[in-house]
Structures are given as structure tokens and as C-alpha cells.
Amino acid sequence: MGRGSEGGPVTLRGIAERLGLDVSTVSRVLNGPPAERERAASQETARRIRRLADELGYRPNPHAASLRTRRSNLIGVLFPQLSEIVVATIYEGIEAEATERGLSTFVTNTHDDPALQRDRIGMVLARRVDGLIIGDAHLDGAALKGPELRDVPFVLVNRRSDLGGVSVTCDDRLGGRLVAEHFLALGHRHVAVVAGKPFASTGADRTAGFTERYREAGLPIPAERVSDSSFDIAGGRRAALELLDRPDRPSALFAVNDFAAIGVAGAARDLGLTLGADLALAGFNDTPLAAELPVALTSVRSPMTEQGRCAVRLLLRRIAGETPESRVLAPRLMVRTSSGDPVGPPLTSA
Amino acid sequence: MGRGSEGGPVTLRGIAERLGLDVSTVSRVLNGPPAERERAASQETARRIRRLADELGYRPNPHAASLRTRRSNLIGVLFPQLSEIVVATIYEGIEAEATERGLSTFVTNTHDDPALQRDRIGMVLARRVDGLIIGDAHLDGAALKGPELRDVPFVLVNRRSDLGGVSVTCDDRLGGRLVAEHFLALGHRHVAVVAGKPFASTGADRTAGFTERYREAGLPIPAERVSDSSFDIAGGRRAALELLDRPDRPSALFAVNDFAAIGVAGAARDLGLTLGADLALAGFNDTPLAAELPVALTSVRSPMTEQGRCAVRLLLRRIAGETPESRVLAPRLMVRTSSGDPVGPPLTSA
DNA sequence: CACGTTTGCCCAAACGATTGCGCCAAACGT
DNA sequence: ACGTTTGGCGCAATCGTTTGGGCAAACGTG
Numbered sequence: 001m002g003r004g005s006e007g008g009p010v011t012l013r014g015i016a017e018r019l020g021l022d023v024s025t026v027s028r029v030l031n032g033p034p035a036e037r038e039r040a041a042s043q044e045t046a047r048r049i050r051r052l053a054d055e056l057g058y059r060p061n062p063h064a065a066s067l068r069t070r071r072s073n074l075i076g077v078l079f080p081q082l083s084e085i086v087v088a089t090i091y092e093g094i095e096a097e098a099t100e101r102g103l104s105t106f107v108t109n110t111h112d113d114p115a116l117q118r119d120r121i122g123m124v125l126a127r128r129v130d131g132l133i134i135g136d137a138h139l140d141g142a143a144l145k146g147p148e149l150r151d152v153p154f155v156l157v158n159r160r161s162d163l164g165g166v167s168v169t170c171d172d173r174l175g176g177r178l179v180a181e182h183f184l185a186l187g188h189r190h191v192a193v194v195a196g197k198p199f200a201s202t203g204a205d206r207t208a209g210f211t212e213r214y215r216e217a218g219l220p221i222p223a224e225r226v227s228d229s230s231f232d233i234a235g236g237r238r239a240a241l242e243l244l245d246r247p248d249r250p251s252a253l254f255a256v257n258d259f260a261a262i263g264v265a266g267a268a269r270d271l272g273l274t275l276g277a278d279l280a281l282a283g284f285n286d287t288p289l290a291a292e293l294p295v296a297l298t299s300v301r302s303p304m305t306e307q308g309r310c311a312v313r314l315l316l317r318r319i320a321g322e323t324p325e326s327r328v329l330a331p332r333l334m335v336r337t338s339s340g341d342p343v344g345p346p347l348t349s350a
Numbered sequence: 351m352g353r354g355s356e357g358g359p360v361t362l363r364g365i366a367e368r369l370g371l372d373v374s375t376v377s378r379v380l381n382g383p384p385a386e387r388e389r390a391a392s393q394e395t396a397r398r399i400r401r402l403a404d405e406l407g408y409r410p411n412p413h414a415a416s417l418r419t420r421r422s423n424l425i426g427v428l429f430p431q432l433s434e435i436v437v438a439t440i441y442e443g444i445e446a447e448a449t450e451r452g453l454s455t456f457v458t459n460t461h462d463d464p465a466l467q468r469d470r471i472g473m474v475l476a477r478r479v480d481g482l483i484i485g486d487a488h489l490d491g492a493a494l495k496g497p498e499l500r501d502v503p504f505v506l507v508n509r510r511s512d513l514g515g516v517s518v519t520c521d522d523r524l525g526g527r528l529v530a531e532h533f534l535a536l537g538h539r540h541v542a543v544v545a546g547k548p549f550a551s552t553g554a555d556r557t558a559g560f561t562e563r564y565r566e567a568g569l570p571i572p573a574e575r576v577s578d579s580s581f582d583i584a585g586g587r588r589a590a591l592e593l594l595d596r597p598d599r600p601s602a603l604f605a606v607n608d609f610a611a612i613g614v615a616g617a618a619r620d621l622g623l624t625l626g627a628d629l630a631l632a633g634f635n636d637t638p639l640a641a642e643l644p645v646a647l648t649s650v651r652s653p654m655t656e657q658g659r660c661a662v663r664l665l666l667r668r669i670a671g672e673t674p675e676s677r678v679l680a681p682r683l684m685v686r687t688s689s690g691d692p693v694g695p696p697l698t699s700a
Numbered sequence: 701c702a703c704g705t706t707t708g709c710c711c712a713a714a715c716g717a718t719t720g721c722g723c724c725a726a727a728c729g730t
Numbered sequence: 731a732c733g734t735t736t737g738g739c740g741c742a743a744t745c746g747t748t749t750g751g752g753c754a755a756a757c758g759t760g
Binding site: 021022023024025039040041042045064066067068069070 | 706707708709710711712714715716717
């Protein structure tokens, strides 16, 4: 960018002047909607414009355009923590789809702190984004109620909210059921859940699906067998110690997240339990790590990149004024060594 | 944003009109540099302006400002892949520091593909960023030579380039030496390296530091004991199989990255080797995972968040026209179970 | 040949801020 | 009493686009 061998800056005006044309003509040819690009000038003129623009390396100034059109082609993306691989992977999908569609993204971490959530929403709105993708929603939708979001399109991703709003999520409830089904088939009667944070629909729904299925099988899971936790290794470890270090130890454990599951695995090892033999374990998300762990981890695969891409597509439709349906993507159970062999006859009541 | 109970849009002009003032006055009071904020209006007027701005929820339009000032307060950030935790963590540092300083970031993945790198540099420049943080540099600096970067400030992070340019990195060479030192102290004569991609200074320098130290100790490492790899689990596994599945198996292995190390661990397991006993292993980056693995991984801790923050600070100085020194942050060796006990007398020639 | 209709362009007004300059009145110095 | 500051503002140009109107010439039609 800069000036093209003098003759004025490389802007529409610069080009227009060199060519003895008006900026409007140049604008229409270079940046106009396809229809206008054709009709705006003669073949010959259009060619000259495009050639010069090319030579000078013209790039439309997005600030000027946004100022005029009130459209920034920018979207804001909120996540609790980008260094979590699940989140990072979803974001990769978002970024890929956004780039393909000519959008740029601002992404920011809110650490699940409601104050930060509001704050960052304010920041991205101040940047005049066209819409938001919210990946850190809490079930109560606290940060979503603010007046700022009244008339800005947004979609939720990964986590839904009880407040409603367009969202794209994995079918977490079904994912939980799949694990329950698997454990039931293996004959596990006493099971427990490392449930994640209660404000996150991911953990809550996975837990709900799992317990629901066990209830249906006539084996309701007592409350003390469901332990909240953070979604990281340390959280899984803590919860596991609580659940496992007691006489009536469950024979199978469902961690709603692979990292929590890794923590569980660590705790199990510390307690002298062998995964797959003394304890069946399943995680969620089928992180690249899962299959590579010393004892390969049974996990529910959820389409993360696709979730991100989908969120962008839905957001674009929202921006266009539509109100698309929320999307729920199908999970798939990946059975591996950690869930071990049957410990008894199948308990599936179906 | 919108209109504040009618009376015009919430812009400087809107506010000025309601107050019977000129936009310039309002601008200076609200957005001017601290010095002007004081002198621009009387205490009383300033108060009225600020009150109304507050009531209406005024937010300066960044597009308008950028158009005028040619300063966008935007920076572009390039990384190979954000779903890699090392990268994601560095980015967290960048994002935090940037936000604190009123900057927003565009971050994008280039997958170490030179074509994509150029492409994305073009994209962020088209967005008129004030500067770039480049986290995907190749040693040959291929993507850095383009004319686009001639007059845009940038700093490298994580990886340096042979072309020079301001960078902030971990002292990777020293990190490699630390591991070598450790292995030597444990008496390992036959060692090997999972070296990462040769175009990344991280892997190259860590490998160089390691081999250098062994050479100094009079135990040069033959070339076939240094195996290139990708930085992920699969890469580590492949390289490890190549290095370990042979009669003259090394007794210690240095993987230049924790994920590669995890891959190595997997391969070792498959070969029936016990980490810490049959094979000493060290990784790099001290990922949160390292300490939590079934066999806790010895790893070199590198200050990742700090690297990100530092990059932003350096970039700001570059933008201000200075030419700060590159920074090299100190690594620290975290010894854990995976490197095991001594296998012989110390070999340290020092 | 008169009369619509394209074609091919130009005019000019936005969009919302920033900033050098100028102006007027009151306060001040001598 | 008369310049000179200084405080407190306003004027107006500018950044680079977009876009609804025009307007003349060329063209098609009857």
C-alpha cells in the first residue's frame, strides 16, 4: 500500500484521477456488486481500471467502506479460554469458514467470568462487529440479557442457554446416553459422573443424558455419585478422588470431558486402579489425545470444527435477518481400551 | 448503540447538537489526548459533555477514527495452528496484553503453508492493521521477504528467522542444552532426538543446543539419531518407532515438544518399554499435561504467556518507530519421573 | 425522423471522527 | 489605557468509500 510511483495515493480517487474518471465509476467496477460491475463501465474502461488497480496493488480501505455502509464484515467471538483444545478447535472451524466468506474475527477469552463476559461484549460491539458468536454462554444466560445485545445478531456455539437463542451444539444429551448405553451393555451397575461445571450446558446435558438413561434402566444414580468439577485435568483428578476413594467405589466413571477424564486416569493410577480392568472410564470430545493415552480412552466424538463452521453460517443468516433453527450435531461413541471388558451381563432394558 | 431517545444518532455530532456545542469540542473532551481533555473546555462544559455521552452510551466509531488517523489499533497475528496448546497459550498472552492496551487482534492459521502465509499477511494488511505478530516464521524467512512487509512493523514470536527481524523467543538452544546436561548427569551415552520440523527454529535450536552439549561432552550424536517429525503426537510416535525399534536403541530420548513426547511415550509402550526405567524421555514446553501424564514427563518450561505479552510490547515499540532488541526468555528444566534414575556415572565433562 | 431506452459516465452527499487554525472576550501586565 | 495572554470554543477540511440521481450520447423501434 502507499503511493504507486507517485500520482496520488492508491485509493479510488487516485485511480480515478490517473484515468480521468470519476471515483464512483471506479468504485462500481472494482468493488460494486457483480451486477453493477458489468454495467458500470464499458468493457474497455473496466479493463483499464482493473489493470491499473492491479498494478498499483489497490486494496479497498475497509474503514472507509464500513463507515459508509455500516457493515464491517467483522464478527466477535467469545470463548472461556482459547488454550483449551476443544475451544481452539471450534475456533479453527469458525476462522476457516469466516475467512472463506470474507469475514474477519475478533476472538477473546472471558474465563467464564460474567463481568468479563459483559465487558468483552462491550468491547467487540464498540468495534462495530456485525454479529457475535458466543462460546461461553452460561445456562442462565446472564451475560446475554444485557441491552447491548438487543439488536445485535448472535449465535451460541458449543454451549446453549436456557434463555433460548439460536445455537449450534453437539447433541450432548445423546452423547451422555451413548456412554450410559455402553456402560449398561458392559454390565456396570454402580457408576458415577464427573459432571463439569453446572453452568455449562455441555457438562449439564451430558450428565443429564447419562443419568436419564440409567434411570430408564432402573438404576437411578444417587446424587453423591455426580460430582461437579472444572473441565481440566486437576478438576477431574479432584472429582475422581472424591468418587473413587471410598468403599462403595463405582465400577465405571463418565467424565464429561477428555481432560477431566485424564485427571481421573491419574487419580485412578494413584489409587492403584487399572483402567479398563478395575475401572471403566469414558470421556467426551474425542480429543486427539484420547486415542494416544497409555490406556486409550473411550470417548464421545463431537464434530468440533463443523460446529464452528456451522455457527458462522447461522450467524450470517441471522445477520441477513432470518431466524434459522438451532442445530444439534450428532455425536458418536468411540470405544477404546479404557472402558474395558464386560463386568457382567448386559443391563440394557431395551 | 443507536439513537438516544431521539435527537440524532449517538455520535459526536449528535451530542454536540443536543448541547449546542461544536463536534470538535466534544471530540476533544471525550476522545482527545489527556492534555487536551483538560484544556478543551471549561470544567462545567466538560462535565455536561461527559454526562450526556454517558447517558446515551456513546462509543466512538473506530472506523471513522481510523479513517482519519490512519491508525487502526488493530494488530494481525499469524500462527500455524491455534489448536496447538503452545500456540494457543502464547496467543492468550498476546490477547491479554493487547486488550489491556486497547488493541484488538485478528488471529489466523496458516498451517505452515507458505502460500497461505503470504495470503493471510495480505488479508490482515488489507484490514489495515498497525502491525503484525508472526508466530509461524520459517527459518528461511520465505514469507517475510514479500514487499508487503516492507513498511509494516512486525515482530516474530516463538520462532525466529535467519533473516533477522525483532523476535521474542524462548532460549531454545539453552533449553536443549539443559536437557543434554540432565541426560549426561544421568549417565546416558546413547541418546536420540525427535527434532521437529527443520524449518521451525524452535525445533532446530533445541536440537542444536542438545547435540552441541553432547558434542562438547565428547559424545557426538550421529545423524541417524536425529529424526525430523511433526510437532504432534503422531509425528512423535513415528519418529520414536524409527529411533527405538532397532538393536542399538538409545537409552534416552529428547523430544523437542511435549506432544511429540507423548507420541514417543505411546510408541515406547507399544514396544514394551517402560518410561523412566527402559527409556528416559524429556519433552519441551512443560504443557499442563506433562506433569499429569501417567508417567510424569520431564520437560523444559518456557514462559509462553509472557512471550505473547512481550511480543505485543515490542510490537508497540516498533510501531512507535523504535527498533528494540529481540528478547530471549529463559527456560527452566522440570525434572520428573520420565527421565528416570541414573543409568551410570555422570558424564559431565565440566 | 421522432421518441423511448440503454449505455456510460459524472455529481455530490453522506458516514463519524480528528485537528490545525482562528476568533472573541476576559484577565493580565505595565 | 492599551497591548498581550489565555481560556473557551467554533470552522472547516480531510480520511476513502458508497450510492441515489442525473445527463448526454448512442441505439433501437415504429
